[in-house]
Amino acid sequence: MIGRIHWWTVILVGVIATIWIIPVLGIVVTSLRPPSEVALGWWRLDTFSITFSAWIRVWDEYPLAQAFWFTGMLAALATLGTMLLAPVAAYAFHFLKFPFRRLLLILIINAFVLPQQVVVIPLFTLWRDLKLIDNIAAVLIPYIGLSFAWSIFLVKNFLEDFPKELIEAAKIDGCGPISTLRHVVLPNATSPIFAVGVLQFLWTWNALLLPMLYLRSMQPLPVLLTKVAGTYESNWDLRSVAAIVTTIVPLIVFVIFQRQFAAGSQTRTGAKE
Incomplete structure:
Protein backbone atom coordinates (compact mmCIF):
# COMPACT_ATOMS: atom_id res chain seq x y z
CA MET A 1 0.00 0.00 0.00
CA PHE A 52 5.12 33.97 -36.77
CA SER A 53 7.77 35.72 -38.84
CA ALA A 54 10.59 33.65 -37.33
CA TRP A 55 8.81 30.40 -38.19
CA ILE A 56 8.14 31.56 -41.73
CA ARG A 57 11.71 32.79 -42.19
CA VAL A 58 13.26 29.53 -40.96
CA TRP A 59 10.97 27.50 -43.20
CA ASP A 60 11.76 29.69 -46.27
CA GLU A 61 15.52 30.17 -45.79
CA TYR A 62 16.54 26.72 -44.52
CA PRO A 63 15.75 23.20 -45.82
CA LEU A 64 13.83 22.38 -42.66
CA ALA A 65 11.51 19.75 -44.14
CA GLN A 66 14.36 17.96 -45.91
CA ALA A 67 16.51 17.96 -42.77
CA PHE A 68 13.56 16.75 -40.67
CA TRP A 69 12.90 13.82 -43.00
CA PHE A 70 16.59 12.90 -43.20
CA THR A 71 17.02 13.06 -39.42
CA GLY A 72 14.01 10.80 -38.93
CA MET A 73 15.27 8.28 -41.48
CA LEU A 74 18.77 8.24 -40.00
CA ALA A 75 17.50 7.86 -36.43
CA ALA A 76 15.01 5.15 -37.44
CA LEU A 77 17.65 3.07 -39.27
CA ALA A 78 20.17 3.39 -36.43
CA THR A 79 17.52 2.51 -33.85
CA LEU A 80 16.25 -0.48 -35.82
CA GLY A 81 19.79 -1.77 -36.37
CA THR A 82 20.64 -1.49 -32.68
CA MET A 83 17.38 -3.10 -31.55
CA LEU A 84 18.04 -6.05 -33.88
CA LEU A 85 21.74 -6.58 -33.23
CA ALA A 86 22.09 -5.80 -29.51
CA PRO A 87 19.76 -8.60 -28.27
CA VAL A 88 21.44 -11.10 -30.60
CA ALA A 89 24.91 -10.16 -29.35
CA ALA A 90 23.79 -10.15 -25.70
CA TYR A 91 22.23 -13.60 -26.14
CA ALA A 92 25.42 -14.94 -27.72
CA PHE A 93 27.66 -13.54 -24.99
CA HIS A 94 25.44 -14.83 -22.20
CA PHE A 95 24.23 -18.25 -23.35
CA LEU A 96 26.66 -19.45 -26.02
CA LYS A 97 30.21 -20.71 -25.58
CA PHE A 98 32.82 -19.68 -28.14
CA PRO A 99 36.55 -18.80 -28.09
CA PHE A 100 37.57 -15.43 -26.63
CA ARG A 101 33.99 -14.74 -25.55
CA ARG A 102 34.96 -12.96 -22.33
CA LEU A 103 37.78 -11.00 -24.02
CA LEU A 104 35.46 -9.75 -26.76
CA LEU A 105 32.84 -8.74 -24.22
CA ILE A 106 35.43 -6.80 -22.19
CA LEU A 107 36.63 -4.99 -25.31
CA ILE A 108 33.07 -4.03 -26.26
CA ILE A 109 32.13 -2.88 -22.76
CA ASN A 110 35.34 -0.84 -22.53
CA ALA A 111 33.97 1.32 -25.34
CA PHE A 112 32.01 3.01 -22.54
CA VAL A 113 35.12 5.07 -21.76
CA LEU A 114 35.97 5.79 -25.40
CA PRO A 115 34.90 9.32 -26.42
CA GLN A 116 33.67 9.94 -29.93
CA GLN A 117 36.40 12.51 -30.45
CA VAL A 118 39.03 9.76 -30.26
CA VAL A 119 37.67 7.90 -33.30
CA VAL A 120 36.77 10.93 -35.41
CA ILE A 121 40.07 11.29 -37.28
CA PRO A 122 40.67 7.53 -37.89
CA LEU A 123 37.10 7.17 -39.11
CA PHE A 124 37.44 10.18 -41.39
CA THR A 125 40.57 8.66 -42.94
CA LEU A 126 38.85 5.30 -43.36
CA TRP A 127 35.68 6.77 -44.91
CA ARG A 128 37.76 8.94 -47.25
CA ASP A 129 39.72 5.92 -48.47
CA LEU A 130 36.48 3.96 -48.94
CA LYS A 131 34.80 6.96 -50.62
CA LEU A 132 32.05 7.02 -48.01
CA ILE A 133 32.25 10.72 -47.19
CA ASP A 134 28.81 12.27 -47.70
CA ASN A 135 27.26 8.81 -47.52
CA ILE A 136 24.66 7.85 -44.95
CA ALA A 137 26.72 4.77 -44.06
CA ALA A 138 29.50 7.05 -42.75
CA VAL A 139 27.34 7.99 -39.77
CA LEU A 140 25.01 5.00 -39.62
CA ILE A 141 27.82 2.49 -38.97
CA PRO A 142 29.35 4.49 -36.06
CA TYR A 143 25.90 5.13 -34.61
CA ILE A 144 25.21 1.40 -34.36
CA GLY A 145 28.78 0.38 -33.52
CA LEU A 146 29.31 2.93 -30.76
CA SER A 147 25.99 1.98 -29.18
CA PHE A 148 27.00 -1.66 -28.73
CA ALA A 149 28.84 -0.93 -25.46
CA TRP A 150 25.81 0.20 -23.47
CA SER A 151 23.09 -1.62 -25.43
CA ILE A 152 24.67 -5.08 -25.11
CA PHE A 153 25.43 -4.39 -21.46
CA LEU A 154 21.81 -3.37 -20.81
CA VAL A 155 20.27 -6.43 -22.48
CA LYS A 156 22.86 -8.81 -21.03
CA ASN A 157 22.15 -7.43 -17.57
CA PHE A 158 18.50 -8.35 -18.12
CA LEU A 159 19.47 -11.86 -19.25
CA GLU A 160 21.43 -12.47 -16.04
CA ASP A 161 18.15 -13.37 -14.32
CA PHE A 162 16.50 -14.96 -17.34
CA PRO A 163 14.99 -18.35 -16.33
CA LYS A 164 17.43 -20.97 -17.53
CA GLU A 165 14.65 -23.53 -17.34
CA LEU A 166 13.13 -21.98 -20.45
CA ILE A 167 16.43 -22.38 -22.31
CA GLU A 168 16.78 -26.00 -21.21
CA ALA A 169 13.19 -26.74 -22.17
CA ALA A 170 13.80 -25.29 -25.62
CA LYS A 171 16.86 -27.51 -26.05
CA ILE A 172 14.86 -30.59 -25.03
CA ASP A 173 12.23 -29.67 -27.62
CA GLY A 174 14.94 -29.64 -30.28
CA CYS A 175 15.42 -25.88 -30.66
CA GLY A 176 18.82 -24.69 -31.76
CA PRO A 177 20.42 -21.40 -30.66
CA ILE A 178 18.62 -19.34 -33.32
CA SER A 179 15.22 -20.93 -32.62
CA THR A 180 15.72 -20.44 -28.88
CA LEU A 181 16.57 -16.79 -29.41
CA ARG A 182 13.61 -16.22 -31.70
CA HIS A 183 10.89 -18.12 -29.84
CA VAL A 184 12.01 -17.95 -26.20
CA VAL A 185 14.38 -15.07 -25.46
CA LEU A 186 13.15 -12.25 -27.68
CA PRO A 187 9.42 -12.52 -26.76
CA ASN A 188 10.41 -12.25 -23.09
CA ALA A 189 12.96 -9.45 -23.52
CA THR A 190 10.83 -6.73 -25.07
CA SER A 191 11.31 -4.32 -22.13
CA PRO A 192 15.10 -3.93 -22.41
CA ILE A 193 14.89 -3.92 -26.21
CA PHE A 194 12.42 -1.02 -26.09
CA ALA A 195 14.67 0.77 -23.60
CA VAL A 196 17.61 0.36 -25.97
CA GLY A 197 15.49 1.65 -28.84
CA VAL A 198 14.38 4.79 -26.98
CA LEU A 199 17.92 5.64 -25.86
CA GLN A 200 19.36 5.01 -29.31
CA PHE A 201 16.69 7.11 -31.02
CA LEU A 202 17.25 10.05 -28.67
CA TRP A 203 21.01 9.85 -29.13
CA THR A 204 21.02 9.61 -32.91
CA TRP A 205 18.34 12.27 -33.35
CA ASN A 206 20.39 14.79 -31.35
CA ALA A 207 23.83 13.76 -32.66
CA LEU A 208 25.90 16.63 -34.05
CA LEU A 209 29.59 15.75 -34.31
CA LEU A 210 29.59 12.84 -36.77
CA PRO A 211 27.04 14.25 -39.26
CA MET A 212 28.82 17.61 -39.24
CA LEU A 213 32.11 15.96 -40.19
CA TYR A 214 31.06 13.20 -42.57
CA LEU A 215 27.99 14.54 -44.38
CA ARG A 216 27.85 17.35 -46.93
CA SER A 217 24.71 17.42 -49.10
CA MET A 218 22.26 15.82 -46.64
CA GLN A 219 22.43 17.21 -43.12
CA PRO A 220 20.22 16.44 -40.09
CA LEU A 221 18.45 18.95 -37.88
CA PRO A 222 21.20 19.43 -35.24
CA VAL A 223 23.65 20.45 -37.98
CA LEU A 224 21.05 22.74 -39.52
CA LEU A 225 20.52 24.29 -36.09
CA THR A 226 24.15 25.42 -36.02
CA LYS A 227 23.67 27.17 -39.36
CA VAL A 228 20.63 29.06 -38.12
CA ALA A 229 22.80 30.81 -35.56
CA GLY A 230 24.10 33.95 -37.26
CA THR A 231 27.74 35.03 -37.26
CA TYR A 232 27.16 38.74 -36.75
CA GLU A 233 23.64 38.66 -35.24
CA SER A 234 22.17 36.63 -32.42
CA ASN A 235 19.05 35.34 -34.25
CA TRP A 236 17.54 34.17 -30.97
CA ASP A 237 14.08 33.91 -32.50
CA LEU A 238 15.35 31.72 -35.36
CA ARG A 239 17.37 29.58 -32.98
CA SER A 240 14.31 29.05 -30.83
CA VAL A 241 12.28 27.87 -33.80
CA ALA A 242 15.02 25.43 -34.84
CA ALA A 243 15.36 24.17 -31.26
CA ILE A 244 11.61 23.51 -30.99
CA VAL A 245 11.52 21.63 -34.29
CA THR A 246 14.58 19.59 -33.31
CA THR A 247 13.32 18.56 -29.87
CA ILE A 248 9.62 17.98 -30.54
CA VAL A 249 10.02 14.46 -31.98
CA PRO A 250 12.30 13.09 -29.21
CA LEU A 251 9.87 14.50 -26.68
CA ILE A 252 6.92 12.77 -28.32
CA VAL A 253 8.84 9.48 -28.60
CA PHE A 254 9.82 9.59 -24.94
CA VAL A 255 6.26 10.39 -23.81
CA ILE A 256 4.81 7.53 -25.86
CA PHE A 257 7.39 4.92 -24.84
CA GLN A 258 8.22 6.11 -21.32
CA ARG A 259 6.52 3.10 -19.71
CA GLN A 260 8.53 0.63 -21.81
CA PHE A 261 11.68 2.64 -21.15
CA ALA A 262 11.11 2.61 -17.39
CA ALA A 263 10.31 -1.11 -17.44
CA GLY A 264 13.42 -1.88 -19.46
CA SER A 265 15.70 0.09 -17.15
CA GLN A 266 14.25 -1.41 -13.94
CA THR A 267 13.31 -5.00 -14.81
CA ARG A 268 15.67 -7.61 -13.40
CA THR A 269 13.76 -10.78 -14.26
CA GLY A 270 13.26 -12.73 -17.42
CA ALA A 271 9.67 -13.58 -16.67
CA LYS A 272 7.29 -12.35 -19.32
CA GLU A 273 4.87 -9.72 -18.02
Whole structure:
Protein backbone atom coordinates (compact mmCIF):
# COMPACT_ATOMS: atom_id res chain seq x y z
CA MET A 1 0.00 0.00 0.00
CA ILE A 2 1.41 3.35 -0.96
CA GLY A 3 1.92 5.70 1.97
CA ARG A 4 0.63 9.21 2.15
CA ILE A 5 2.68 11.76 0.21
CA HIS A 6 4.17 14.49 2.39
CA TRP A 7 3.40 18.12 1.57
CA TRP A 8 7.08 19.01 1.28
CA THR A 9 7.51 16.34 -1.42
CA VAL A 10 4.83 17.98 -3.56
CA ILE A 11 6.45 21.40 -3.11
CA LEU A 12 9.90 20.03 -3.98
CA VAL A 13 8.63 18.29 -7.11
CA GLY A 14 6.77 21.45 -8.10
CA VAL A 15 9.87 23.59 -7.73
CA ILE A 16 11.98 21.17 -9.79
CA ALA A 17 9.29 20.99 -12.48
CA THR A 18 9.12 24.78 -12.62
CA ILE A 19 12.88 25.03 -13.02
CA TRP A 20 12.70 22.60 -15.95
CA ILE A 21 9.68 24.27 -17.57
CA ILE A 22 10.92 27.88 -17.46
CA PRO A 23 13.65 27.44 -20.15
CA VAL A 24 11.19 25.59 -22.40
CA LEU A 25 8.64 28.35 -21.96
CA GLY A 26 11.33 30.91 -22.75
CA ILE A 27 12.21 29.17 -26.03
CA VAL A 28 8.56 29.02 -27.12
CA VAL A 29 7.91 32.68 -26.23
CA THR A 30 11.13 33.79 -27.93
CA SER A 31 10.10 32.08 -31.16
CA LEU A 32 6.77 33.94 -31.15
CA ARG A 33 7.90 37.46 -30.19
CA PRO A 34 9.67 40.08 -32.33
CA PRO A 35 13.45 40.35 -31.82
CA SER A 36 13.09 43.90 -30.48
CA GLU A 37 10.97 42.64 -27.59
CA VAL A 38 13.11 39.55 -26.99
CA ALA A 39 16.21 41.75 -26.67
CA LEU A 40 14.63 43.40 -23.61
CA GLY A 41 13.82 40.02 -22.06
CA TRP A 42 11.34 37.39 -23.18
CA TRP A 43 9.64 37.50 -19.75
CA ARG A 44 8.69 41.19 -19.95
CA LEU A 45 5.01 41.95 -20.48
CA ASP A 46 5.02 45.74 -20.80
CA THR A 47 4.95 45.36 -24.59
CA PHE A 48 3.82 41.96 -25.80
CA SER A 49 3.02 40.97 -29.39
CA ILE A 50 2.95 37.65 -31.21
CA THR A 51 4.36 37.04 -34.68
CA PHE A 52 5.12 33.97 -36.77
CA SER A 53 7.77 35.72 -38.84
CA ALA A 54 10.59 33.65 -37.33
CA TRP A 55 8.81 30.40 -38.19
CA ILE A 56 8.14 31.56 -41.73
CA ARG A 57 11.71 32.79 -42.19
CA VAL A 58 13.26 29.53 -40.96
CA TRP A 59 10.97 27.50 -43.20
CA ASP A 60 11.76 29.69 -46.27
CA GLU A 61 15.52 30.17 -45.79
CA TYR A 62 16.54 26.72 -44.52
CA PRO A 63 15.75 23.20 -45.82
CA LEU A 64 13.83 22.38 -42.66
CA ALA A 65 11.51 19.75 -44.14
CA GLN A 66 14.36 17.96 -45.91
CA ALA A 67 16.51 17.96 -42.77
CA PHE A 68 13.56 16.75 -40.67
CA TRP A 69 12.90 13.82 -43.00
CA PHE A 70 16.59 12.90 -43.20
CA THR A 71 17.02 13.06 -39.42
CA GLY A 72 14.01 10.80 -38.93
CA MET A 73 15.27 8.28 -41.48
CA LEU A 74 18.77 8.24 -40.00
CA ALA A 75 17.50 7.86 -36.43
CA ALA A 76 15.01 5.15 -37.44
CA LEU A 77 17.65 3.07 -39.27
CA ALA A 78 20.17 3.39 -36.43
CA THR A 79 17.52 2.51 -33.85
CA LEU A 80 16.25 -0.48 -35.82
CA GLY A 81 19.79 -1.77 -36.37
CA THR A 82 20.64 -1.49 -32.68
CA MET A 83 17.38 -3.10 -31.55
CA LEU A 84 18.04 -6.05 -33.88
CA LEU A 85 21.74 -6.58 -33.23
CA ALA A 86 22.09 -5.80 -29.51
CA PRO A 87 19.76 -8.60 -28.27
CA VAL A 88 21.44 -11.10 -30.60
CA ALA A 89 24.91 -10.16 -29.35
CA ALA A 90 23.79 -10.15 -25.70
CA TYR A 91 22.23 -13.60 -26.14
CA ALA A 92 25.42 -14.94 -27.72
CA PHE A 93 27.66 -13.54 -24.99
CA HIS A 94 25.44 -14.83 -22.20
CA PHE A 95 24.23 -18.25 -23.35
CA LEU A 96 26.66 -19.45 -26.02
CA LYS A 97 30.21 -20.71 -25.58
CA PHE A 98 32.82 -19.68 -28.14
CA PRO A 99 36.55 -18.80 -28.09
CA PHE A 100 37.57 -15.43 -26.63
CA ARG A 101 33.99 -14.74 -25.55
CA ARG A 102 34.96 -12.96 -22.33
CA LEU A 103 37.78 -11.00 -24.02
CA LEU A 104 35.46 -9.75 -26.76
CA LEU A 105 32.84 -8.74 -24.22
CA ILE A 106 35.43 -6.80 -22.19
CA LEU A 107 36.63 -4.99 -25.31
CA ILE A 108 33.07 -4.03 -26.26
CA ILE A 109 32.13 -2.88 -22.76
CA ASN A 110 35.34 -0.84 -22.53
CA ALA A 111 33.97 1.32 -25.34
CA PHE A 112 32.01 3.01 -22.54
CA VAL A 113 35.12 5.07 -21.76
CA LEU A 114 35.97 5.79 -25.40
CA PRO A 115 34.90 9.32 -26.42
CA GLN A 116 33.67 9.94 -29.93
CA GLN A 117 36.40 12.51 -30.45
CA VAL A 118 39.03 9.76 -30.26
CA VAL A 119 37.67 7.90 -33.30
CA VAL A 120 36.77 10.93 -35.41
CA ILE A 121 40.07 11.29 -37.28
CA PRO A 122 40.67 7.53 -37.89
CA LEU A 123 37.10 7.17 -39.11
CA PHE A 124 37.44 10.18 -41.39
CA THR A 125 40.57 8.66 -42.94
CA LEU A 126 38.85 5.30 -43.36
CA TRP A 127 35.68 6.77 -44.91
CA ARG A 128 37.76 8.94 -47.25
CA ASP A 129 39.72 5.92 -48.47
CA LEU A 130 36.48 3.96 -48.94
CA LYS A 131 34.80 6.96 -50.62
CA LEU A 132 32.05 7.02 -48.01
CA ILE A 133 32.25 10.72 -47.19
CA ASP A 134 28.81 12.27 -47.70
CA ASN A 135 27.26 8.81 -47.52
CA ILE A 136 24.66 7.85 -44.95
CA ALA A 137 26.72 4.77 -44.06
CA ALA A 138 29.50 7.05 -42.75
CA VAL A 139 27.34 7.99 -39.77
CA LEU A 140 25.01 5.00 -39.62
CA ILE A 141 27.82 2.49 -38.97
CA PRO A 142 29.35 4.49 -36.06
CA TYR A 143 25.90 5.13 -34.61
CA ILE A 144 25.21 1.40 -34.36
CA GLY A 145 28.78 0.38 -33.52
CA LEU A 146 29.31 2.93 -30.76
CA SER A 147 25.99 1.98 -29.18
CA PHE A 148 27.00 -1.66 -28.73
CA ALA A 149 28.84 -0.93 -25.46
CA TRP A 150 25.81 0.20 -23.47
CA SER A 151 23.09 -1.62 -25.43
CA ILE A 152 24.67 -5.08 -25.11
CA PHE A 153 25.43 -4.39 -21.46
CA LEU A 154 21.81 -3.37 -20.81
CA VAL A 155 20.27 -6.43 -22.48
CA LYS A 156 22.86 -8.81 -21.03
CA ASN A 157 22.15 -7.43 -17.57
CA PHE A 158 18.50 -8.35 -18.12
CA LEU A 159 19.47 -11.86 -19.25
CA GLU A 160 21.43 -12.47 -16.04
CA ASP A 161 18.15 -13.37 -14.32
CA PHE A 162 16.50 -14.96 -17.34
CA PRO A 163 14.99 -18.35 -16.33
CA LYS A 164 17.43 -20.97 -17.53
CA GLU A 165 14.65 -23.53 -17.34
CA LEU A 166 13.13 -21.98 -20.45
CA ILE A 167 16.43 -22.38 -22.31
CA GLU A 168 16.78 -26.00 -21.21
CA ALA A 169 13.19 -26.74 -22.17
CA ALA A 170 13.80 -25.29 -25.62
CA LYS A 171 16.86 -27.51 -26.05
CA ILE A 172 14.86 -30.59 -25.03
CA ASP A 173 12.23 -29.67 -27.62
CA GLY A 174 14.94 -29.64 -30.28
CA CYS A 175 15.42 -25.88 -30.66
CA GLY A 176 18.82 -24.69 -31.76
CA PRO A 177 20.42 -21.40 -30.66
CA ILE A 178 18.62 -19.34 -33.32
CA SER A 179 15.22 -20.93 -32.62
CA THR A 180 15.72 -20.44 -28.88
CA LEU A 181 16.57 -16.79 -29.41
CA ARG A 182 13.61 -16.22 -31.70
CA HIS A 183 10.89 -18.12 -29.84
CA VAL A 184 12.01 -17.95 -26.20
CA VAL A 185 14.38 -15.07 -25.46
CA LEU A 186 13.15 -12.25 -27.68
CA PRO A 187 9.42 -12.52 -26.76
CA ASN A 188 10.41 -12.25 -23.09
CA ALA A 189 12.96 -9.45 -23.52
CA THR A 190 10.83 -6.73 -25.07
CA SER A 191 11.31 -4.32 -22.13
CA PRO A 192 15.10 -3.93 -22.41
CA ILE A 193 14.89 -3.92 -26.21
CA PHE A 194 12.42 -1.02 -26.09
CA ALA A 195 14.67 0.77 -23.60
CA VAL A 196 17.61 0.36 -25.97
CA GLY A 197 15.49 1.65 -28.84
CA VAL A 198 14.38 4.79 -26.98
CA LEU A 199 17.92 5.64 -25.86
CA GLN A 200 19.36 5.01 -29.31
CA PHE A 201 16.69 7.11 -31.02
CA LEU A 202 17.25 10.05 -28.67
CA TRP A 203 21.01 9.85 -29.13
CA THR A 204 21.02 9.61 -32.91
CA TRP A 205 18.34 12.27 -33.35
CA ASN A 206 20.39 14.79 -31.35
CA ALA A 207 23.83 13.76 -32.66
CA LEU A 208 25.90 16.63 -34.05
CA LEU A 209 29.59 15.75 -34.31
CA LEU A 210 29.59 12.84 -36.77
CA PRO A 211 27.04 14.25 -39.26
CA MET A 212 28.82 17.61 -39.24
CA LEU A 213 32.11 15.96 -40.19
CA TYR A 214 31.06 13.20 -42.57
CA LEU A 215 27.99 14.54 -44.38
CA ARG A 216 27.85 17.35 -46.93
CA SER A 217 24.71 17.42 -49.10
CA MET A 218 22.26 15.82 -46.64
CA GLN A 219 22.43 17.21 -43.12
CA PRO A 220 20.22 16.44 -40.09
CA LEU A 221 18.45 18.95 -37.88
CA PRO A 222 21.20 19.43 -35.24
CA VAL A 223 23.65 20.45 -37.98
CA LEU A 224 21.05 22.74 -39.52
CA LEU A 225 20.52 24.29 -36.09
CA THR A 226 24.15 25.42 -36.02
CA LYS A 227 23.67 27.17 -39.36
CA VAL A 228 20.63 29.06 -38.12
CA ALA A 229 22.80 30.81 -35.56
CA GLY A 230 24.10 33.95 -37.26
CA THR A 231 27.74 35.03 -37.26
CA TYR A 232 27.16 38.74 -36.75
CA GLU A 233 23.64 38.66 -35.24
CA SER A 234 22.17 36.63 -32.42
CA ASN A 235 19.05 35.34 -34.25
CA TRP A 236 17.54 34.17 -30.97
CA ASP A 237 14.08 33.91 -32.50
CA LEU A 238 15.35 31.72 -35.36
CA ARG A 239 17.37 29.58 -32.98
CA SER A 240 14.31 29.05 -30.83
CA VAL A 241 12.28 27.87 -33.80
CA ALA A 242 15.02 25.43 -34.84
CA ALA A 243 15.36 24.17 -31.26
CA ILE A 244 11.61 23.51 -30.99
CA VAL A 245 11.52 21.63 -34.29
CA THR A 246 14.58 19.59 -33.31
CA THR A 247 13.32 18.56 -29.87
CA ILE A 248 9.62 17.98 -30.54
CA VAL A 249 10.02 14.46 -31.98
CA PRO A 250 12.30 13.09 -29.21
CA LEU A 251 9.87 14.50 -26.68
CA ILE A 252 6.92 12.77 -28.32
CA VAL A 253 8.84 9.48 -28.60
CA PHE A 254 9.82 9.59 -24.94
CA VAL A 255 6.26 10.39 -23.81
CA ILE A 256 4.81 7.53 -25.86
CA PHE A 257 7.39 4.92 -24.84
CA GLN A 258 8.22 6.11 -21.32
CA ARG A 259 6.52 3.10 -19.71
CA GLN A 260 8.53 0.63 -21.81
CA PHE A 261 11.68 2.64 -21.15
CA ALA A 262 11.11 2.61 -17.39
CA ALA A 263 10.31 -1.11 -17.44
CA GLY A 264 13.42 -1.88 -19.46
CA SER A 265 15.70 0.09 -17.15
CA GLN A 266 14.25 -1.41 -13.94
CA THR A 267 13.31 -5.00 -14.81
CA ARG A 268 15.67 -7.61 -13.40
CA THR A 269 13.76 -10.78 -14.26
CA GLY A 270 13.26 -12.73 -17.42
CA ALA A 271 9.67 -13.58 -16.67
CA LYS A 272 7.29 -12.35 -19.32
CA GLU A 273 4.87 -9.72 -18.02
